Amino acid sequence: MKLLLVTDAWKPQVNGVVRSYLNTIPELEKMGMKVEIIHPELFKLRFALPSYNEIKVVITRKKTLKNMMDQINPDRIHIATEGPLGYLARKICLTEKKGFSTSFHTRFPEYIQQRTKIPASFFYFFIKHFHNKAKKVLVPTPSMQAELIKMKFKNTVVWSRGVNHEKFGHYQKLDLGPGPIFSYIGRVASEKNIQAFLDLDLDGTKVVVGDGPQLNKLKKKYTDVKFVGYQFGQDLVNYYASSDVMVFPSKTDTFGNVVTEANATGTPVAAYDVTGPKDIIVNGINGYIGDDLKENVMNCLNIDRKKCQEYTKKFNWYECSKVFYDNIIS
Known part of the structure; x- marks a missing residue:
């Protein structure tokens, strides 16, 4: 089985999202799953996120990403992040009527609220819209799952983390x-x-x-x-x-x-x-x-x-x- 992972967070970034997938992928491969990854370093046109210089935001066309996804021809698609690549991959999946799963990793609404004073609830409306089309939404802890369910997130399942x-x-x-x-x-x-x-x-x-x-x-x-x-x-x-x-x-x-x-x-x-x-x-x-x-x-x-x-x-x-x-x- 071939899995396509689409993520806006990847090496050389140093964060929990990247670390989680770097540790999960080898275990998936031992289980017989081949994992292909579409990440920012594959694209020429990208810029640093303000105040997060190591995080690169990709600018690309839907057609370009679709061609990459078609070439991989995966059996399953997992969208790891709610960034530009994630949103574009989601749009392609919905247009092509392909099922996909997602992960909720980061409280971006709270991060943005700290910097802009715009209430986190405003951004959670869009985050919820992003995830609620997924067949499964993987969340890291039971307490985080409970919070998301209160906000009407659907199809959530707890995917915890490990340690080497x-x-x-x-x-x-x-x-x-x-x-x-x-x-x-x-x-x-x-x-x-x-x-x-x-x-x-x-x-x-x-x-x-x-x-x-x-x-x-x-x-x-x-x-x-x-x-x-x-x-x-x-x-x-x-x-x-x-x-x-x-x-x-x-x-x-x-x-x-x-x-x-x-x-x-x-x-x-x-x-x-x-x-x-x-x-x-x-x-x-x-x-x-x-x-x-x-x-x-x-x-x-x-x-x-x-x-x-x-x-x-x-x-x-x-x-x-x-x-x-x-x-x-x-």
Whole structure:
């Protein structure tokens, strides 16, 4: 069986959407599914999204994309994103009366609201319209599914995320400064609410691993914080493992891949009681969630790292890829 994945998010972007598919595709191929991908890097005419320079927006004609899709001649079509490629692929599928599935990955309406003050509900009208023609809409967590159902999204099914336990189970501890070590790992952007972490009065060392549009601003404001930029491969694993607590202050993520990655090294995670973290974190086991972020951070210092690591083994890429496979072929 041949699957066509159409996505506006792909390498070299560094985000949860790209990471999810990079880990899912090899598992699908083991199950006998051939995966072809149409992504922005295949197109010459593209421009950077304002405030997201690494995200490229494609400009192309419907005929061009249709020819690419026809050449691939897939058995199934999955549209990963609500961007220009996603919308155009959806339009082609509807015109050609071809079934397709979609995924809801990102709370773009909330991101836009933060920047423009236009209510998120206005944009959810269009997002819902995009997804409601799909045979299946894959969403990352039960709490996110519940929110979307309240907004009248149809055909939703939970497709969780995994973690590579082999990769994140081997590491070397780094000397990052006086302990405890408190880290934030992820994109450095306003929607991630990083300042809620950086403003906490904590004894020890704060480390920010990642890059993004807010990086220079935060570097200037928080001169006592170590900003180390994006880290990859074993270096990234070592930063996770060298943290006593990873702080995840976002209130807009739909899952939070970094939470399970941190846990896979034994590092507990402090977060708010919101969609994403509340589906992953069990207080006292692999982290703490609640309204008081500092209290959650301090409580995490008492967590047994071995138990944290063991609990996270329930998140694996084979199981969630099987859910993806079963819903794509149904």
